[in-house]
Amino acid sequence: MPMAPLSSRCTKKEANRGAWTAEEDQKLAQVIEIHGPKRWKSVAAKAGLNRCGKSCRLRWMNYLRPNIKRGNISDQEEDLILRLHKLLGNRWSLIAGRLPGRTDNEIKNYWNSHLSKKIKLKEKQNRGFMVQSEHEKTNVKEMDHIVDRREEGTSTRNVDSQGSFIGDDLFNSSSEGPLTLEWMSKFLEMDESWFELLHDM
DNA sequence: AATTTGCCCAACCGCAGACTC
DNA sequence: GGAGTCTGCGGTTGGGCAAAT
Incomplete structure (x- = not known):
């Protein structure tokens, strides 16, 4: 080594x-x-x-650092973390950039100790209940494919891919003014249209 | 009361890109 | 252009604490 x-x-x-x-x-x-x-x-x-x-x-x-927010992660923040993680993968610094006062370390820790478990549990439950039509299955596959393509781009830094485009340009906190949690939540509600848009590209 | 177990989170490690000379 | 150094990031570790036994 x-x-x-x-x-x-x-x-x-x-x-x-x-x-x-x-x-x-x-x-x-x-x-x-x-x-x-x-x-x-x-x-x-x-x-x-x-x-x-x-x-x-x-x-x-x-x-x-000034303005560090201490204490429990609110439901709204948790929801935002989940959505951002879905989009960005383990790019904690980018996710933290959208949560005022939270650090990448804090979000990473919160994810590892709380959210990853929650998600695993949810997945288990979903597997038990989910009966999908063929059409729905196709859509999920397509969505997974798009997410994979994004995450490939996020797993290594400086990769010229869609994932990197999304992460670095859209979520680069240095290039934008501060955004509120409300704004981000609304933005992320556009998830589905995002997927469709990307898929058409 | 003592010991074990599990969890949380601050801090460290190693890597890679950016910067400087 | 290349070597050395700095910076920032994500992954991992380990100490402290509370709950369980």
């Missing part, structure tokens, strides 16, 4: 690991307030933290 680039590992000897202390948080926040959330290696050094830059970035992004 090839060695990872130096920057991807916290190689500093005796670097602090594990949970952050309140004091470390404070130091990090102070430095970021002055210098901004960039050049994480130097942020770590300036803050006098015995942490690698990567660790500082993660702490900032997932915990210290």
Whole structure:
């Protein structure tokens, strides 16, 4: 196995690991307030933290950043996560970009601990009850095919496919203003017309 | 009361693209 | 253009806690 680039590992000897202390948080926040959330290696050094830059970035992004929403995921948010995941697959950062105040890590954790189980359960139930006409079956197959094509594009980054088009262009939070949960929910209600549209392409 | 089990979530790891020199 | 470094992402791990035994 090839060695990872130096920057991807916290190689500093005796670097602090594990949970952050309140004091470390404070130091990090102070430095970021002055210098901004960039050049994480130097942020770590300036803050006098015995942490690698990567660790500082993660702490900032997932915990210290302003406007982080803490606490339970609402039903509306959950519904949005489900819909977005259906469209985007495991592209947590894109999904998080549409949920104000939520982090990719939080959504990923929520998905893994709650929603993936819910979905498996639902699938099991559906398998028991679903009796479809041939016509309906064909439609489902077609939909699956389209979703697969999207997800192929989402499984690797920077793939020039429809999936990537949808994920990167339509859901790129950096290229748009903030959207409300209501707006996203309404947008996603257009799922079916989306599928039809894509299928015709 | 002590131990085991299962869950949640913060943090770490490795990879890949972007950036810099 | 290429090597080295930085940044961001998704997958995974492990510590802490509560519930169950």
